[in-house]
Amino acid sequence: MERHTSSTASVVPEIGAERIARLEANVASVLRGKDDVIRLAVVSLLARGHVLIEDVPGVGKTTLAHALAISLGLSFQRIQFTSDLLPSDILGVSIFKQDKQEFEFVPGPIFANIVLADEINRATPKSQSALLEGMSEGMVSIERRRLRLPRPFLVLATQNPLEHQGTFPLPESQLDRFMMSLQIGYPPVEAERELLLSGGVDQILSRLKPVLDETDLATLQSRAAEIRVEGKLADYILAIARHTREDGEFVMGVSTRGVQSLYRAAQATALCEGRDFAVPDDVQRVAVSVLAHRVLLRQGLSGGIEVARRAIDRVVSQVPVPV
Numbered sequence: 061m062e063r064h065t066s067s068t069a070s071v072v073p074e075i076g077a078e079r080i081a082r083l084e085a086n087v088a089s090v091l092r093g094k095d096d097v098i099r100l101a102v103v104s105l106l107a108r109g110h111v112l113i114e115d116v117p118g119v120g121k122t123t124l125a126h127a128l129a130i131s132l133g134l135s136f137q138r139i140q141f142t143s144d145l146l147p148s149d150i151l152g153v154s155i156f157k158q159d160k161q162e163f164e165f166v167p168g169p170i171f172a173n174i175v176l177a178d179e180i181n182r183a184t185p186k187s188q189s190a191l192l193e194g195m196s197e198g199m200v201s202i203e204r205r206r207l208r209l210p211r212p213f214l215v216l217a218t219q220n221p222l223e224h225q226g227t228f229p230l231p232e233s234q235l236d237r238f239m240m241s242l243q244i245g246y247p248p249v250e251a252e253r254e255l256l257l258s259g260g261v262d263q264i265l266s267r268l269k270p271v272l273d274e275t276d277l278a279t280l281q282s283r284a285a286e287i288r289v290e291g292k293l294a295d296y297i298l299a300i301a302r303h304t305r306e307d308g309e310f311v312m313g314v315s316t317r318g319v320q321s322l323y324r325a326a327q328a329t330a331l332c333e334g335r336d337f338a339v340p341d342d343v344q345r346v347a348v349s350v351l352a353h354r355v356l357l358r359q360g361l362s363g364g365i366e367v368a369r370r371a372i373d374r375v376v377s378q379v380p381v382p383v
Contacts, residue, residue: 076283077334079272080106086131086271090264091120093251097244099332100349101128101216105277106284106328109239109321110195110215112180112353114365116222119244123261125176125216132277133270134173135210139191141183143226147190151202165202170194173210173274177217181227188234191215196237212277221364232312232356239321240346241353241365280331287327288337292382297322297343303375304355310371312356322350340381348372 080102087098101124104111113121122138129136139150152168169175170191177191194200195215199208217238219227235241247255258264297319305313314322322343329342352368359367 074334076280076331079276079280080332082271083131086268087124087127090127090261090268091123091244092255093248094120094124094244097124097242100240100242100346103325103328103332103346104239105212105214106280106331107239107321107324108212108281109324110217110237112235112238112241113216113218113244114221114241114353115218115244116220119246120261121216121218121244122176122178123265124244125174126265127268128214129174130265130268131271132173133273134212134277136174136176137169137172138176138178139169141177141179141181141187143182143184145183145187147187150187150190151200154203170200171210173212174214174216177215179219180217181219181229183228185228185231188228188230191217192234192237212274212281232354235353236315236317238353239325240349242349243365284324284328284331287330287335289323289327290337290382293326293338293340293343294323296340296379296382297326299379300343300347300351300375303379304351304372307375309357310355311358314351314354318351318354322347325350344376347376 084095084098084102087102088095091098101111105128113124115121125138126136128134139145148168150168150170152166152171154163154165156162157164175191180188180191190200194209194213198211198213199206219230246252255261255264300322301314301319303313304310307313325346326338326342329345330336330338333342348369352365352372355368355371357367357371
């Protein structure tokens with residue numbers, strides 16, 4: 061069977077899985093009862109992708125981003141998107157220093173390893189684009205200069221799917237830059253009770269310690285990219301995408317960027333499971349989160365992301381699994 065990525069002797073998937081499990085457990089001590097959401101966010105981080113969280117306020121979106129940053133010892137910034145937010149509020153600005161008689165650039169909050177873009181659809185398209193350029197290229201344009209962003213670099217953007225007045229919905233071309241779209245949802249009753257009795261999220265976050273560092277993350281990201289993907293599995297990913305492009309239910313199918321994201325997410329999922337090769341189950345686990353926000357359905361916008369999720373789930377169930 062054809063192999064699309066080569067095996068590397070230095071890859072030790074069991075060690076990688078052990079480190080990933082330690083990271084997930086640390087985040088789960090704060091965001092309780094949401095192991096599946098944590099796993100998908102970690103998969104996106106390992107695959108060097110960004111995450112869009114579409115959910116109601118107060119369910120743990122900020123907590124997830126902050127807990128990931130602390131657990132990895134990374135810098136964290138939160139940007140509250142509003143209608144009057146300017147690109148310079150995101151990127152930074154040059155300030156004239158009297159003592160030096162010259163302009164000095166003051167970096168904006170985008171120059172952090174993990175950036176929470178809260179309520180991204182409340183800002184104007186111009187401000188949204190300032191963030192999305194950095195997401196796609198790892199660099200930003202400021203005053204005729206190109207500046208590189210820190211590495212690793214992860215954006216977790218949020219938006220409230222129930223609130224539309226005074227918002228600027230992200231166009232399809234910008235949604236496509238997010239590797240995954242997630243929903244956190246309310247915690248289980250017992251998990252919410254434990255959170256109350258432990259003093260709340262802020263108390264737990266204040267006690268949280270790093271369990272991995274930047275070097276560990278870079279190693280895990282490299283290992284994820286080395287996970288073997290058989291030719292038949294690559295064909296399976298392409299068949300899922302092709303189904304969305306040819307099925308009459310869809311106005312717009314999965315893009316080539318979406319195919320690449322599904323491929324990388326499946327590799328990262330395999331690493332989390334302690335394997336040096338990907339299997340169909342890895343693709344199926346992440347397909348809805350990776351693909352649902354990239355498609356348009358003929359029935360229009362009614363039902364939103366939930367309808368798209370169900371449609372992708374049907375596609376995955378209809379495409380024959382390689383053996």
